[in-house]
Amino acid sequence: MQSSQKPIQVGLFVTCLVDMFRPSIGFATIKLLESAGCQVEVPEAQTCCGQPAFNSGDKKTTQEIARQTIQAFDGYQYVVGPSGSCIGMLHYYVDLFDEDDPWKARAESLKSRAFEITSFLTDVLNFDQVLASYEGHATYHDSCSGLRQLGIKQQPRKLLAKVAGLELSEMEEAETCCGFGGTFCVKYADISNRMVENKSTYIQDSGATTLLGGDLGCLLNMAGKLKREGHNIEARHIVEVLAGMTDEPAIGEAAYSLGKPL
Amino acid sequence: MQINSPAFKENARIALHDVNLQKALGNLKAGFPTKRAAAVARMPEFEQLRDEGTALKNHILENLDIYLEQFEENVVKNGGHVHWCRTSKDACKTILDICKEVDAKTVTKGKSMVSEEINLNDYLEKNGVEPIETDLGEYILQLRGDHPSHIIAPAIHLNLEDVSDIFHEKHHRPKSSDPAVLMQEAREMLRQKFASADVGITGANFFVAETGSTIIVTNEGNGDLTQTLPKTHIVVTSIEKVVPTLEDMTLFLRLLARSATGQEFTVYNTLSTGPRRAGDQDGPENFHVVLVDNGRSEMVGSEFQEMLRCIRCSACMNHCPVYGAVGGHSYGWVYPGPMGSVLTPKMIGIENAGLLPNASTFCGKCESVCPVRIPLPKLMRHWREDEFSRHLSPKAVRWGLGGWAFFAKRPALYRILSSSSNLFLRLAAGKKGRIKKLPLASGWTNWRDMPAPSGKTFMQQYKSGKKD
Numbered sequence: 001m002q003s004s005q006k007p008i009q010v011g012l013f014v015t016c017l018v019d020m021f022r023p024s025i026g027f028a029t030i031k032l033l034e035s036a037g038c039q040v041e042v043p044e045a046q047t048c049c050g051q052p053a054f055n056s057g058d059k060k061t062t063q064e065i066a067r068q069t070i071q072a073f074d075g076y077q078y079v080v081g082p083s084g085s086c087i088g089m090l091h092y093y094v095d096l097f098d099e100d101d102p103w104k105a106r107a108e109s110l111k112s113r114a115f116e117i118t119s120f121l122t123d124v125l126n127f128d129q130v131l132a133s134y135e136g137h138a139t140y141h142d143s144c145s146g147l148r149q150l151g152i153k154q155q156p157r158k159l160l161a162k163v164a165g166l167e168l169s170e171m172e173e174a175e176t177c178c179g180f181g182g183t184f185c186v187k188y189a190d191i192s193n194r195m196v197e198n199k200s201t202y203i204q205d206s207g208a209t210t211l212l213g214g215d216l217g218c219l220l221n222m223a224g225k226l227k228r229e230g231h232n233i234e235a236r237h238i239v240e241v242l243a244g245m246t247d248e249p250a251i252g253e254a255a256y257s258l259g260k261p262l
Numbered sequence: 263m264q265i266n267s268p269a270f271k272e273n274a275r276i277a278l279h280d281v282n283l284q285k286a287l288g289n290l291k292a293g294f295p296t297k298r299a300a301a302v303a304r305m306p307e308f309e310q311l312r313d314e315g316t317a318l319k320n321h322i323l324e325n326l327d328i329y330l331e332q333f334e335e336n337v338v339k340n341g342g343h344v345h346w347c348r349t350s351k352d353a354c355k356t357i358l359d360i361c362k363e364v365d366a367k368t369v370t371k372g373k374s375m376v377s378e379e380i381n382l383n384d385y386l387e388k389n390g391v392e393p394i395e396t397d398l399g400e401y402i403l404q405l406r407g408d409h410p411s412h413i414i415a416p417a418i419h420l421n422l423e424d425v426s427d428i429f430h431e432k433h434h435r436p437k438s439s440d441p442a443v444l445m446q447e448a449r450e451m452l453r454q455k456f457a458s459a460d461v462g463i464t465g466a467n468f469f470v471a472e473t474g475s476t477i478i479v480t481n482e483g484n485g486d487l488t489q490t491l492p493k494t495h496i497v498v499t500s501i502e503k504v505v506p507t508l509e510d511m512t513l514f515l516r517l518l519a520r521s522a523t524g525q526e527f528t529v530y531n532t533l534s535t536g537p538r539r540a541g542d543q544d545g546p547e548n549f550h551v552v553l554v555d556n557g558r559s560e561m562v563g564s565e566f567q568e569m570l571r572c573i574r575c576s577a578c579m580n581h582c583p584v585y586g587a588v589g590g591h592s593y594g595w596v597y598p599g600p601m602g603s604v605l606t607p608k609m610i611g612i613e614n615a616g617l618l619p620n621a622s623t624f625c626g627k628c629e630s631v632c633p634v635r636i637p638l639p640k641l642m643r644h645w646r647e648d649e650f651s652r653h654l655s656p657k658a659v660r661w662g663l664g665g666w667a668f669f670a671k672r673p674a675l676y677r678i679l680s681s682s683s684n685l686f687l688r689l690a691a692g693k694k695g696r697i698k699k700l701p702l703a704s705g706w707t708n709w710r711d712m713p714a715p716s717g718k719t720f721m722q723q724y725k726s727g728k729k730d
């Protein structure tokens with residue numbers, strides 16, 4: 001986007017997993033948004049999108065969290081997050097309120113403004129000035145909500161094609177669930193394990209040495225499995241590559257920050 | 263069929279370690295989904311067809327009573343009978359009475375999930391009537407004293423060796439593992455039964471209001487022999503399978519074959535319209551349709567109405583990674599996979615089947631292949647809401663959720679919690695960047711490492727002005 005235009009106001013939805021496990025994804029998202037001409041703010045009143053409650057059938061708590069999130073992002077032209085699953089959840093808010101509830105309209109408004117990062121860059125901003133380079137052979141996992149709820153398939157691939165040096169091979173069953181599924185991976189740990197085991201095989205068979213994805217939950221699951229099985233495949237969130245922020249260790253590799261004061 | 267759904271977790275654990283089963287499930291995955299994808303690719307208007315099928319089903323469900331009455335009227339006009347059965351028991355009793363009327367000793371049966379649902383075979387046997395399954399898969403299962411694990415490929419959990427073993431044992435013939443020989447053996451065994459059966463029972467994939475016809479689709483042709491040779495033909499089916507016209511039926515047949523097996527059309531599509539008429543070459547003298555409700559009319563107008571659009575194609579289970587990992591028997595009752603996870607709690611009670619709608623990652627693949635666009639994850643979520651509001655969910659889940667919610671609703675406190683958990687996890691990981699064993703998350707760390715946070719929380723870093 002040209003700098004002569006008024007910057008686009010974006011509220012960043014960090015997601016609780018990024019906040020807790022991999023802050024670099026948040027910073028990479030900001031960097032990408034800024035390079036696309038956006039002015040980014042991070043509203044403090046956000047916590048989690050509410051998915052754990054929603055998928056456990058606790059509608060009341062989900063509504064409470066939805067109202068809190070809607071309020072936190074009121075007034076932003078766009079709401080962008082590095083996760084198809086959490087942004088998908090923001091879209092579900094609409095279904096939580098009755099027609100005559102004033103929160104319904106506010107949820108509708110949030111839905112119309114909330115985008116996953118690769119879809120925002122591609123579908124909304126038509127941005128393709130990716131300046132990063134990454135020497136590596138990667139494969140991309142399509143996370144379920146992004147793919148099926150938000151229709152994200154070509155967007156990340158389009159952006160990755162612009163990254164100098166990066167070779168992308170498709171794995172078999174790229175669209176099959178990795179078995180994370182929020183609380184599913186704990187409640188049905190052995191079924192989840194079988195699913196991620198299968199995934200691990202597909203990833204290895206692709207010949208890639210880097211696994212990329214757009215959702216940290218799935219990446220933690222797959223990286224955790226790859227590490228446990230002893231494979232030398234790094235897992236990263238796509239925005240780290242797109243923003244050229246890959247100098248820190250990959251997911252589940254030696255923690256860089258322990259060398260620094262905690 | 264016995265209800266074994268409360269043991270879903272144990273069933274699944276056993277299934278995950280069953281080498282033969284896993285091999286069979288691998289074949290399933292390589293088969294149906296690939297064929298479906300090819301069939302869909304050959305038909306650019308498939309998506310439009312799905313929309314039409316969905317809209318038509320919705321229309322039918324809104325006018326269910328009208329079409330059912332019209333159907334009955336036409337069956338009677340053709341000289342047949344319609345029996346309305348509210349419960350499984352009513353249905354079984356009705357069928358037994360018809361059998362007794364003609365003094366039946368044996369009945370041949372086409373494949374019918376509804377008959378599994380009402381547990382018909384057991385009932386008939388207990389009351390002195392011998393049912394003989396004629397679908398090859400069902401026949402094998404009957405010999406083994408086993409039950410279907412899939413709605414269109416009932417014996418998908420078995421391998422060739424299993425079949426060879428049971429045939430050898432029950433047919434007393436030399437052992438063979440040649441599918442053609444086994445098929446011939448089954449054919450010979452069944453031929454006699456077809457000819458001597460007093461009653462033939464089939465299901466119906468659909469039934470047509472405007473003509474009073476029922477239809478079965480098969481790839482074996484056994485259904486035709488079941489329904490034309492005996493004197494009495496009983497169709498047992500459920501109320502939501504009615505379609506207004508023959509043309510509407512063809513729309514569903516096109517959706518069904520492509521979604522199920524990736525065929526353009528099934529090999530045999532056989533319509534039955536009343537008993538044999540004067541001058542007919544063959545056909546039964548008596549024609550009965552047993553319409554099973556079994557909780558379905560309660561679903562009309564409820565949050566589960568959409569489930570009644572189901573045409574039993576099996577696409578959802580063929581594509582479900584959970585079904586693919588644990589197989590159909592793990593679900594513990596007649597209907598497995600995503601459709602079963604919605605339907606089963608309705609029929610056997612959420613108290614018995616609560617684990618099923620929870621055993622999903624909500625990956626949405628089922629919905630994306632369902633020919634009539636049933637929002638299966640949404641319906642499973644309805645069950646979870648129902649469980650939660652009736653305090654049926656496990657205590658650990660409720661408490662965990664409660665604790666999490668307390669903080670999630672208070673951003674300032676949430677920050678304190680997240681930064682201290684973050685620090686704790688980093689300390690637990692040490693220099694390795696991942697945790698091998700975390701007692702509180704053993705479900706996770708039993709199987710995979712837990713990646714540690716890569717630094718202070720985003721919010722901590724962001725606030726302290728660190729931007730990259």
Ligand code: SF4
Pocket residue numbers: 521571572573574575576577578579601628631632633634635636
């Ligand atoms: S729910 Fe849909 S996909 Fe599953 S069996 Fe029924 S019609 Fe087929």
